[in-house]
Amino acid sequence: xxxxxxxxxxxxxxxxxxxxxxxxxxxxxxxxxxxxxxxxxxxxxxxxxxxxxxxxxxxxxxxxxxxxxxxxxxxxxxxxxxxxxxxxxxxxxxxxxxxxxxxxxxxxxxxxxxxxxxxxxxxxxxxxxxxxxxxxxxxxxxxxxxxxxxxxxxxxxxxxxxxxxxxxxxxxxxxxxxxxxxxxxxxxxxxxxxxxxxxxxxxxxxxxxxxxxxxxxxxxxxxxxxxxxxxxxxxxxxxxxxxxxxxxxxxxxxxxxxxxxxxxxxxxxxxxxxxxxxxxxxxxxxxxxxxxxxxxxxxxxxxxxxxxxxxxxxxxxxxxxxxxxxxxxxxxxxxxxxxxxxxxxxxxxxxx
Numbered sequence: 001x002x003x004x005x006x007x008x009x010x011x012x013x014x015x016x017x018x019x020x021x022x023x024x025x026x027x028x029x030x031x032x033x034x035x036x037x038x039x040x041x042x043x044x045x046x047x048x049x050x051x052x053x054x055x056x057x058x059x060x061x062x063x064x065x066x067x068x069x070x071x072x073x074x075x076x077x078x079x080x081x082x083x084x085x086x087x088x089x090x091x092x093x094x095x096x097x098x099x100x101x102x103x104x105x106x107x108x109x110x111x112x113x114x115x116x117x118x119x120x121x122x123x124x125x126x127x128x129x130x131x132x133x134x135x136x137x138x139x140x141x142x143x144x145x146x147x148x149x150x151x152x153x154x155x156x157x158x159x160x161x162x163x164x165x166x167x168x169x170x171x172x173x174x175x176x177x178x179x180x181x182x183x184x185x186x187x188x189x190x191x192x193x194x195x196x197x198x199x200x201x202x203x204x205x206x207x208x209x210x211x212x213x214x215x216x217x218x219x220x221x222x223x224x225x226x227x228x229x230x231x232x233x234x235x236x237x238x239x240x241x242x243x244x245x246x247x248x249x250x251x252x253x254x255x256x257x258x259x260x261x262x263x264x265x266x267x268x269x270x271x272x273x274x275x276x277x278x279x280x281x282x283x284x285x286x287x288x289x290x291x292x293x294x295x296x297x298x299x300x301x302x303x304x305x306x307x308x309x310x311x312x313x314x315x316x317x318x319x320x321x322x323x324x325x326x327x328x329x330x331x332x333x334x335x336x337x338x339x340x341x342x343x344x345x346x347x348x349x350x351x352x
Contacts, residue, residue: 013039015058018046018065025052036060044068044088056080067091067112076100084108090135091115096122104128114138114158126150137161137181149173160184160204169193183207183227192315195219206230215283215312246294253279254317257290282317289317296321 015038017025025043027035040063041055048069055064056077063086066074071092078084079102087108094116104127111128114137121136126147128134133156141162148157149170156179157171164185171180172193179202187208194200195216200223207230217223246254256263257279265273275292282289296316 013037014042015040016042018042018044020046022046022048024048025054027054027057030057039063041065049073051075051078053077059083062086064088071098073098074100074103076102079103079105081106086110088112089116093117096120099124109133111135121145121148123147129153132156132176134158144168144171146170152176155179155199157181167191172196175199178202180204190214190217192216198222201225203227213312215315217312244294246292249275250292250294253292254290258288280315282321284316284321287317287321289321291315291317 015030015034022043023046025048035057036059038058038061041058041061042065044065044067046069048066048071050071050073051066053075055061055075058081060083061081062083064081064084065088067088067090069092071089071094074089074094079100084106085108087106087110090112092115094113095118099122101124103122103124106128107130108128109130110133111125111131112133112135113125114135116136116139118136118139118141121141121144123145125131125134126145127150129150129152131151131154134151134154135156135158137158138161141159141164144159144164144167146168147170148168149172151174153176154174155176157174157177158179158181160181160183162185164182164187167182167187167190169191171177172191172195174197176199177197178199180197180200181202181204183204184207187205187210189210190205190213192214193216194214197220200220202225203220203223204225204227206227210228210231211233213228217226253276255261256276263273263276268276279290279292280295282291296319
């Protein structure tokens with residue numbers, strides 16, 4: 001079938017050239033009016049090795065699907081699509097060098113690069129400040145850049161099926177994030193800063209290397225689904241404690257914060273002001289202490305919805321804050337300073 005015949009068969013504003021075994025895209029037979037009116041363009045399941053430069057003629061394009069082609073590069077001309085909101089480029093051969101330098105100038109709200117060959121999230125993507133949804137599942141990512149925190153409008157982040165070993169705390173700088181998928185990676189811990197993800201509703205962490213969770217996860221008041229199956233979560237109470245004595249700087253900082261001593265930029269240099277802002281209150285309700293870098297790490301079990309028992313990491317200001325470790329996790333979890341999660345709040349905890 002000729003391209004102009006296929007174009008004539010599509011609805012207003014939509015051109016569907018998918019599954020035509022195209023090696024390139026010829027637009028000579030498409031009228032100028034049709035080029036101007038096209039809002040959606042489908043080029044999936046073809047044989048395009050690179051995105052054709054002719055795509056730039058669709059000046060009002062808002063949606064572009066170039067999935068399942070074997071693409072190894074995206075041409076610079078895509079940056080001329082000043083109204084492009086959604087780009088689907090799944091299951092291709094894209095790597096970091098495949099994107100044009102000015103890719104970050106696009107007004108994208110949805111970007112799907114799943115099923116490609118990225119080893120790092122391209123920094124151009126970190127400049128797409130209008131993004132609501134970013135998908136890079138099934139790639140070869142080993143890390144998440146700290147610049148991810150720039151995407152303040154992000155609601156969906158899908159990074160499952162990669163080689164990621166750590167979650168940077170900057171992920172917690174995404175105030176609108178509702179769905180976070182990090183399953184099928186090599187993640188060993190969850191940063192306590194996740195407590196700032198107030199909009200998070202679903203957190204997928206299955207098939208990783210987690211042995212515990214930060215206790216701050218209990219503060220995610222809107223979390224409805226937590227997937228943890230396939231993780232080596234500890235099944236007995238961990239008795240070992242790790243504690244490094246505080247430095248003189250930390251001891252001074254603890255004194256200032258615990259006694260609420262007043263200070264201002266006129267009193268202290270900027271580096272000390274920043275340091276004091278990093279202080280964390282000891283979670284022990286019987287202790288009014290604070291800590292900075294030196295703390296006691298202790299795992300306690302918490303009852304989730306009356307059915308599941310999860311190991312949560314506690315960070316305490318000193319060994320004096322810890323209670324004697326019981327060999328029975330049930331007795332420890334029932335201590336008066338433990339917290340449980342109401343069943344009506346967390347609807348699904350998937351452990352198996």
